[in-house]
Amino acid sequence: MKFGIISLYYNNHNLGGLLQSYAVVALLNEYGFEAEQICYDLSISNAQSRMYQRNRRKKLLLSSGFKIVYSKLKGKISRIMQKPSNISNELKKQLSVFQEFEDFIPHSTVVYNIDTISEANAAYDAFVVGSDQVWNLGQLAHDAMYLGFADPSKKKITYAVRMGKASITSYEKPIFLSKISNFSEISVREQSLGKLISSISNIQWTSVLDPTLLLSYDQWKTIENLAVLPNDRYIFCYFLGDCKWQRKFVQNYADSNGLRIIDIPYVMGIKRKSDSFLKSDSRFDVGPREFIALIKNAECVFTDSFHAVAFSVNFNTAFYVFDRDGLSGRKSINSRVTDFLSMLSLSNRRIVSQKQDLENDEIIWENVNPKLEQERTKSIEWLKRQLSE
Template sequence: MKIKTVTFHGAHNYGAVLQAYALQKTLLSLGYENEIIDHRVDKVSMFSKIKMEFKRENIARIYKNLLTLLRYKDKKTMFNKFEKFINEDLVLTKPYDSFEELKTYPPKADVYLAGSDQIWNISNRIRDVFFLKFGESHIKRMSYAASMGIYDLDMEKKMLFGELIKNFDRVSVREAEASEFIKSNYCIESEVHVDPVFLLTKEEWEEIAIEYDTDRKYILCYPLLYSKLLNDSLMKLKQITGYDVIVITTNSREKVYGDIYIRNAGPRDFLGLIKNAEFVLTTSFHGTAFSILFQKRFFSFSVLNSTRITNILGLLGLNNRLIINPDDISIEVVNYTAVNKKLALERQRSLDYLKRIQEK
């Protein structure tokens, strides 16, 4: 059976490319033929990414722009690592430069599959590609662990969203809130499944991780969004342990405290840095996810009241890893026995859903 997938596979974002990799690897292991449709939304070149830093003129901005130029080499290295992973570790269709081209020459398939990540976050812009608005009507359309991100939609977007998902044969979402939203507003049943990164085991992720070269123990910080609470907690943990603090960042000037700033990590480096850390502090959903997969002592921080992190922590019985006060920081080892049992059950439920793709 041929499955063509749409997702955020081309974004230079660790979670985006790794969830795309995990879903594809799982589909292939289940015996399906799978390609990711290579239509990259908001694709930009390396030159464009640097040029975007120079749009505004003020003293603070000029200072930041100078830092950007000085760190051009790091940005270029990271850019190349992402492109290498996308082009060599993902199985892609031919490139589609526009959605119009995709609609005119859609790839042949038995199933179109949308997922995962925030492909259904329509707070700013609705992208028809993620609602599978292309191809012949007889082709089955499904989603896997699609995330909406936001549920406070105006009436126009709410009605449009309903029109877009009603053509799906099966709907799978990542958060329980999304399932409840879809049922209460459109009377459409959906299933809730784990993010694709959880479909692979710790050992499978270790196979592609690049080891970080150090003999020193370290605390890893991945602050996708800045949080003073995270910064204060980080300082406290360093004071307790004495370990170096390594910060994964793409910012030219990072507010978060660190002894070492890594600005050129690719997807494989990202995995290796989490795998070998003594502790992980993060505001990121996927930073949290990989901390769990690698069975780390970790602390998560929910910025902007995001439910994505709280959902997965609650599902796996890890609510105490969500920090609301620096005093919550503890160096106690996390008991992963119960967590792994719950994760195994959720992984199997999700695999069972994917196995049912071939059912009529």
């Protein structure tokens, strides 16, 4: 049986996104199936999707008093302003390691779009959608994200689908409901999406782990690139947000412990002003394989990213996580991070104050690993049941 996987894989230069894409393929291959990512170009629209986006923007404007749209526009302008005017050799190097890993993941030779995705039925016996924000409401017009194109005879599975912010307008609700009615059971990453599904339908849902957590330490070890590692002890920083006091906090920790700092500048092509407060070794040669190696071999990881936390836990690397300060100036308490920490009794790894004391705060991995293994077993059993039915 050949599985086609719909995710945000295609042209996605996001570390977490590509690592999720790899993990789903690896899992299905491990279970004896042939699987690959379907190259689906989300940038292409048609008349129906353009009408949806126009109507959605109008409804958001009316319902939010312009606040939501203004905030999104402000964030987009901020990101544009912070992009370098010229693509430097360093950024080209960063892009090349991402593309190398993207090519490494088994994928379709055909690039499908909103008008041609139904042709994928001829190439695959079954389909999986997920993980990542495949159900972000901004993509609701793309039937592919809900496997609406798949023939009725084809097996259709969701795995760890996400919506982002799980709130929905009266305009979006009936459209979303019609899309998810394609499934008898849905697996979600966050319970907030599951609760939303329960509020508008009778569809069963299950909360499962991010697919990157279903692969073991040994499985990830086979693809890490150790060439990126320095010769001395280091802290690895991976920040998506832009907060000055968080960078100063990390620098103080590094100075106090005699550790070098390695960070990734221009995450997804965007410079963060607060990075100037780090006396760090900024690396442009870090893609997914290098990211894994840097986390696994670090003395400690400081981050505001879910996947940096997930890999730290998987590798038993000490870590601390901050709430994310957005480039638009808005603070985001990342619920998927806090839920994950709570599940593993690791909530004390969250730094909420620049005066927080980190002394005598070691992680007892012997207490954490059984909890993770229990959740991993539950998620794998759910997936295997879907595959066998």
